[in-house]
Amino acid sequence: MLMPRYSIGLDFGTESVRALVVDIADGRIAGRGVDKYAHGVIDRELLGSKVALPADYALQHPMDWVESVGHVCKSAMRQAKAEAKNVVGIGVDFTSCTMLPTLRDGTPLCLVDEFRAVPLSWAKLWKHHGAKEETDRINQIARERNEPWLARYGGVIGLEWFFPKVLETLNHAPNVYDKAEVWLEAGDWLVWQLVSGPFPRCSVDALVRSTCQAGYKAMWNRQSGYPSREYFAAVHPRLADVVATKMPGKLMAPGERAGSLSEAAAELLELKAGIPVSAAIIDAHAGVPGAGVASPSTMVMVMGTSSCHMMNSRIEQLVPGIAGVVEDGILPGYFGYETGQASVGDAFAWVAKTVGLSHGELNERAAKLPPGSGGVMALDWLNGCRTPLMDGRLSGAFVGMTLNTRPEQLYRAMMEGTAFGLKWIVETLREAGVPCRRFCASGGLPAKSPLLMQIYADVLDARIRIPESQEPVALGAAILGCIAAGTEVTGYHSISQAIHAMARWREDLVYRPDLRARKESCMAV
């Protein structure tokens, strides 16, 4: 019997990092490790300080990532009873846009004595919301100059993205901006530590940036690169050369080999030096390969409090209101589309709270109702509309109530509302010429509400598949690590072959459109 060979997926979340040791032959999870970051989300006061941080700050400690990744990697390997020599690749996913300023040797600026007490020198977590004014300015100048890249983001740059956070630092902590030699995503920093570090030994020549993070969060495009010097100068004169002087690195797609595990990093993880490491990927996007989706035109819906939908396509179209279309954004060789619905689970929770009933009770009652919720229709914009309108000021609605309308009809209507919200997104993509043929639902909601999945299947008039893995994101990172190892090592001749071998859809659970339900629904109207 051949010894199994493994890929390691490192999944950096908001509160903790998770490592999976995965058999590359079939995707079996051989070992698992999870570790909470020592300092978690830093949003009250800076370490060793009593000064309260502003309410919209959310920072992280880079050493937490390094220390925790050592723990989880070792414990996952132990659980797998795997030998280090059988690990063929490493993949890394990370929250985004979580970013930080460093020196050219990889040292985070916040760990330089001079800056320890300066909040904006620390790593800013994705949900750090300090850059409101900066975001407005970045959007305003882009609109005024009619920047061509704006359309790739549905016309709006987000508060949580990369350059708003850079500009916030330039405005509010200019010496941090001055001293920063490298501005980069945390995922890219982590990969840099693995292939060239850990700091302070990193070489800037070994720095690789992910096309995923750069494309979705930093307005980068394979054809035209980052926004122009002229644009940045118009935003702020001192930002003009930010790309040329402070953003070194080579861009690579997730699944491409960013480098090999360095001796020092191998020591930290108790692995062998030289193992291929994939370019990083945003955590949500790792869920695409992790859900067993290799082919274009299959939408992966990550459904939780909000929903994020990702899809690869061979076709590039500037679709209205998408959160982003990025070449090599999810998998190499494809245009990756990201769209979203701003409140899904949150909308159901709002209804449940408003009517004072539990999700369990409401699901049970709503499941007994025919489609159409007795004529009640809901608009799910309780947190604004992301795709396709990209307007956070919009709000939700219920119409069609009578004196006989019951709470479960409102609840079901809200479910139907989110389903029609998704149908609108799918039709917007299709009308723009981007095919969208298959659907796969992951995240927390599908397991919680089979009714919701059935409604989606009915409304989309399509089968909805469920990934086999409960951890599609970390699994996706491991798959990318395997792909980075290359055909000669893994025997997989294509990305698609690797994905299909390592991740699958459930065979025992497929939501199919119920023709009778569709008929009843038409009759009810």
Next chain:
Amino acid sequence: MLMPRYSIGLDFGTESVRALVVDIADGRIAGRGVDKYAHGVIDRELLGSKVALPADYALQHPMDWVESVGHVCKSAMRQAKAEAKNVVGIGVDFTSCTMLPTLRDGTPLCLVDEFRAVPLSWAKLWKHHGAKEETDRINQIARERNEPWLARYGGVIGLEWFFPKVLETLNHAPNVYDKAEVWLEAGDWLVWQLVSGPFPRCSVDALVRSTCQAGYKAMWNRQSGYPSREYFAAVHPRLADVVATKMPGKLMAPGERAGSLSEAAAELLELKAGIPVSAAIIDAHAGVPGAGVASPSTMVMVMGTSSCHMMNSRIEQLVPGIAGVVEDGILPGYFGYETGQASVGDAFAWVAKTVGLSHGELNERAAKLPPGSGGVMALDWLNGCRTPLMDGRLSGAFVGMTLNTRPEQLYRAMMEGTAFGLKWIVETLREAGVPCRRFCASGGLPAKSPLLMQIYADVLDARIRIPESQEPVALGAAILGCIAAGTEVTGYHSISQAIHAMARWREDLVYRPDLRARKESCMAV
């Protein structure tokens, strides 16, 4: 000291009759009597029968009215310690359209042996809903023939009105229709019993019909009378001569003297024969004089589960969607307008039930909110829209919700929704050239929710007054009895003088528009 002189108001409701003995000098209620009808609403089975009535049937027993009115009149007089010789007039209000077929001597057909077992020979209560198909036909033929009177009812004849109930009888119990010598409103029948009966001694020459009931429920108009023979023939050949052959009687306005108390009726009530009796009025409409409203352009809002608004005007205009405009419909000499909102208290109750909180709790929380309900707006059409759209198929809505929207914001928004519904009605009247200057709120809701009244004052930008009387309907009937007695007896030189002497608005409670609230509301938008 002069002995006080009294007028008696007889108020026939759905379940009981109420008598007030009222001092005509100042409207003081000297005595009161209430009695439940022995058989109440007959909606399960006919007396002495085991055959179930159809679900939409609601009948009454005419003898209940006669027996109960004797009891209440006597007990009110006893309580007042009033002498019969000091009673100067009697007024009668009645639910409408409650109607019945009789012989020419006043005998209800249902009391003739041959018909006792025939449900449709009995008095049909206002909420008897058996005439659905007949209502459709009556409306359809009116529209096809472009009948000019249809516009006086907002373009729609109601299911509960007079001719639908007659036609239902013709269709489903033709022998009842054949044998009926007189079809009339219960209020007119009761007045006939007082001035010429009780049956079987009534003379058809003494029969007086109220312009209120005839105008609002039987398509009668002072200028053109009832619909034409040709119209009725088109509805049903055998209905052609219904007015000429089965609807004798002289039309008089409420407050006009229909006749004098007969000897036999005086015995029944233990009063003196010869007392003037006013023509009948619909119960809701009696609330206009009972609320102290004598002048035109003052809207009396009767606010309960639904709202009914009545107003006298010197001007006749066919306003879209009004429930009726009737000359002499409420008080002699004016055009009486009736408009309505189909769910008001019912809409608040629906919200309370849906969110699982009490009205008390919701009122308390909603009162602390600024106007505008945090951006939530409600459409109160949970039971359709009466005025001005006259469409029972319409339904309600909430718009503007976010994840932070609280139940009390939905509740307050519904209050604001009904206020704007009323504002729309007022503007519809004004735009049609019918002035609407003052507002008076009666019914159950104003006392229950001062917040609601304040919202109405703010939205209407007008003071809202509250009638002093808790029983404005029965008081209104008494005032009409006083008016019918005439100037020589009462000393009142005008209807207006009598109303203002006997009914007033509260001085201690006036809802005034809160200019700051209006400003906040504008700022919130």
